[in-house]
Amino acid sequence: MQRREFLRRVAVGSIAGTVLDQVAPERSALAGQRRNGKGDSRPNILFAISDDQSWVHTGAMGDPVVRTPTFDRVAREGVLFTHAFCMSPSCTPSRGAILTGQVPFRLQENGNLWSTLRKEYAVYPDLLEKAGYFVGHTRKGWGPGKHEPGGRDRNPASPQFKDFKQFMARRPAGEPFCFWFGGHDPHRPYKKGSGLESGKKLEDVKVPPFLPDVPEVRSDILDYYFEVERFDRDLGEIVAFLETAGELDNTIVVVTSDNGMPFPRAKANLYDYGTRMPLAIRWPARVRGGRRIDDFIGLADCAPTFLEAAGLPVPPEMTGRSFVDLLTCDKSGRIDPKRDKAFTGRERHAWVREGGLGYPCRAIRTDRYLYIRNFEPDHWPAGDPEGYGDVDGSPTKDYMLANRHAKRYDNLFRLAFAKRPEEELYDLKTDPAQMQNVAALPEYAEARKQLRVELDRWMTEMKDPRALGGGDVFDRYPYYGRARAL
Ligand SMILES: [Ca+2]
Incomplete structure (x- = not known):
């Protein structure tokens, strides 16, 4: 089976049961391609970002109702960060900060929602692409906004693909990849009552104290959970695909969000429910799992982290700080005394x-x-x-x-x-x-x-x-x- 055919079969789910015996040789063939191709052992990067999710709403962070097995697995087999903050609780500036590794207020228009991100501000997918990575995204990349007035000919988050499988099918053999999975969940609107219909119960919801504790609000939170779970399921399919292809363990899997839950005093506010983000990272090739790190991370730290992990220099204008050191050390808890605050x-x-x-x-x-x-x-x-x-x-x-x-x-x-x-x-x-x-x-x-x-x-x-x-x-x-x- 050619690699593309193998991936196609994985994509359509035909590798199962009687053809399972073919999987093992294909796995080693893929690994061999990586070794024999360009001799490229640089890690792949899968950046998964939900849209409007507060830090508490994952199983790994202790929420008793929402089920996020993919996030929980990444946290369990990798590192769970308890103090990650977006740079701004609004889609466009938050995503611009992630991509540029900079505070959004240094990026002119990109300080605002529905804006542009000028070409003069380097973004990590472009830098990785120049260094030989195959890059792409699906669903919501940078935005909302228009990239054209900024002088760009594509979304700053990289070229768009229909889905991860199409992206992988088009990846040249031997090239490491960098992929942005930007879920539209749990952004509003919600299907009213979807949480209840999925079998969840009003009485189980933990209502944040700044919202009225009434059935209407509880049900609205359940609808939000419904979409948090859908994002997690979609990500689970991508992770399973990589695992089947034998590429999961050399992939840095990052799961986070861009700003907090779309409720009053949360999203678009600087309180924790607006700015504090879920963050879990799995990279068994270099990162010991089962750890929980309490250091403060700003999501602008991601870009320099990815560049360093890929062996590239970090441009001086990036104000974020790489946390590869935190990932690759064996420690848990509070590690770097300088990481004691977020802005x-x-x-x-x-x-x-x-x-x-x-x-x-x-x-x-x-x-x-x-x-x-x-x-x-x-x-x-x-x-x-x-x-x-x-x-x-x-x-x-x-x-x-x-x-x-x-x-x-x-x-x-x-x-x-x-x-x-x-x-x-x-x-x-x-x-x-x-x-x-x-x-x-x-x-x-x-x-x-x-x-x-x-x-x-x-x-x-x-x-x-x-x-x-x-x-x-x-x-x-x-x-x-x-x-x-x-
Ligand atoms: Ca958002």
Whole structure:
């Protein structure tokens, strides 16, 4: 059987039962091609990114309801990262940061949703391709946005393929690959009631404390779980394909998301449910599995990590730091004392404020604190009333808007939709859900001051326009999505 024919048979599932005896020789033949071809032992890279999933919603992180066997396997046989953060809780800037290895606010338009990513900013798939990798993506790559105004002739996440099988069928023999699997799940809209229909129970759901604990919200969370599970199943097929082909163990499998769950005070917010991401990485050729690492990772650290793993230099403009050292050491827990914090931020998400204004903010997250600086406290964080369009339409949002004056829920409504002060500070020791702003309390004055100084220093170092002046440039960049009527 030729390799292509073998892959085709794997793809159509015809290698089973009576033809199983043919699999073993083909496996070694594939491995032989890799050795004999270009003598290329560089690892493949499979980057799997779901769309809108918070860190807690995997089995490996302890969620009792959602079933994510693929993620759990990658975590169990690899490394589970407990403190991974996206650079911005909004698709386009988060994905741009992953691809460029840079803070999105250094990337002009790419600080915003529905923008462009200029060609001058190198992305890791291009760098790997130049070094002999076969690169591709399926479903959602970089975006949403338009790559053409940035001077690019393809999606920055690499050329698009129908699916992973087509990509593998077209891979030249002996070339390592780098593939981006960008699931559309669990992005809204959801099929209402799909979670319940799949057999899940309302009473099992753990409702985050910043959302009303009512059946409508519980059911909405189950629908979200339904899609988290679908992403995990689709990824499971890709992993099984690689395993059958005998290529799984020399593939770096990375599973994460781009921003948090699409619920009020989560996605598009700098609280943990907006920015803290699932992250598991499996690479048995070089990484001892069964470990859990608590160091802080920013997803801009992925690009330099992939380059280093492929034996390539990391361009100096990449602000992310490779964590190959964490992966290949044998340790667990907190390893590198310098990885004790994360920085996040956002500019314009949807077009939901008069004049196309955004909601600029930046944050520093340490073990103990979350400190947020809101640069335009007169803007509405969730978008102008009554649409509050930076919060995705959903049964949960409908419920909160309909019950905004109910005494029981007015505080939750305020936390999600009302204006916010210039500074927010949360003490995670007493308030892990980040709902009590203590920035104005005298006992926190010292901590607030220190965190503000540290955030300022980081922004200056990153040449962030919000620190250097002229930050309102983000409000003037074009928006390539459909502007909603205000
Ligand atoms: Ca997203």
